[in-house]
Amino acid sequence: MDKKTERGYEVRAGIFKALAHPSRLFIVERLAAGEWCVGELAEMIGADVSTVSRHLAVLKNAGILRADKRGLQVYYRLHLPCILRFFDCVGEVMARNAEDHRKLE
Amino acid sequence: MDKKTERGYEVRAGIFKALAHPSRLFIVERLAAGEWCVGELAEMIGADVSTVSRHLAVLKNAGILRADKRGLQVYYRLHLPCILRFFDCVGEVMARNAEDHRKLE
DNA sequence: CGAATAGTTGCATAATTGGCCAAATAGGGA
DNA sequence: TCCCTATTTGGCCAATTATGCAACTATTCG
Numbered sequence A, B: 001m002d003k004k005t006e007r008g009y010e011v012r013a014g015i016f017k018a019l020a021h022p023s024r025l026f027i028v029e030r031l032a033a034g035e036w037c038v039g040e041l042a043e044m045i046g047a048d049v050s051t052v053s054r055h056l057a058v059l060k061n062a063g064i065l066r067a068d069k070r071g072l073q074v075y076y077r078l079h080l081p082c083i084l085r086f087f088d089c090v091g092e093v094m095a096r097n098a099e100d101h102r103k104l105e
Numbered sequence C: 001c002g003a004a005t006a007g008t009t010g011c012a013t014a015a016t017t018g019g020c021c022a023a024a025t026a027g028g029g030a
Numbered sequence D: 001t002c003c004c005t006a007t008t009t010g011g012c013c014a015a016t017t018a019t020g021c022a023a024c025t026a027t028t029c030g
Helices: A003-019 A022-030 A038-045 A049-061 A084-105 B004-018 B020-030 B038-047 B049-061 B083-103
Strands: A067-069 A073-078 B065-070 B075-079
Touching: A003 A049, A003 B004, A003 B020, A003 B083, A022 A038, A022 A049, A022 A067, A022 A084, A022 B004, A038 A049, A038 A073, A049 A067, A049 A073, A049 B075, A067 B020, A084 B004, A084 B083, B004 B020, B004 B049, B020 B038, B020 B049, B020 B065, B020 B075, B020 B083, B038 B049, B038 B075, B049 B065, B049 B075
Parallel strands: none
Antiparallel strands: A067 A073, B065 B075
16 A cells, blocks of 8 residues: 555544544534534533633544634634534444344344 | 433444544445455555454444454455445545645645 | 464553643733 | 633643554364
């Protein structure tokens, strides 16, 4: 596998990695409906503001969110709505896994 | 956020986590075309057989792959082809990110 | 049975991630 | 300017993940 191909897998894995955390998944889902600022999200999640700020940075670096500073607050919004299609698919995966599990009983 | 909802986010994040590694992404893509055994995949990837075996276990535990032992070899195959739709979306994400990046120059 | 082969698992180690607290930064208003 | 508030960043620690080697297991073949 040449360097360029390898790099491609790394970049793509990075997008999945950005989504591979419960809080970040929650954030993306919330932001699907509209924008929220850091403090509001932190309260919804129940984690420290600094922790949530880092989660948001991870999603922003992956190109999934955009930040918009207005006054003291930084409002985040979903930059790639196609991400939401992932979620439908994840739902299917879970349903199928659950069914497989049921069959084993 | 109640326990049940929280658990839901954890399970979904687990699926993304299983895909959040270059080698595992490579494996899924390879298996889209047909089954391969551990040693063959290890050679393609250029990692130790034990390492690849563990990557395969991660994907299997996530319900993404199925293993089929025939003789000495264990053949793995894609159990959830809908996963491939993720990949199309990831392609879109990358294209969009690349374009955003271009605009900044 | 014994040797050879394919894969998995135990272990040690290095690297990454996630979390909070505290300090630094940036903006708004008196 | 000085203070207050919102967010980000540095530091540190605990937990998790990735990796290879070596040992173990399972299966085939002589």
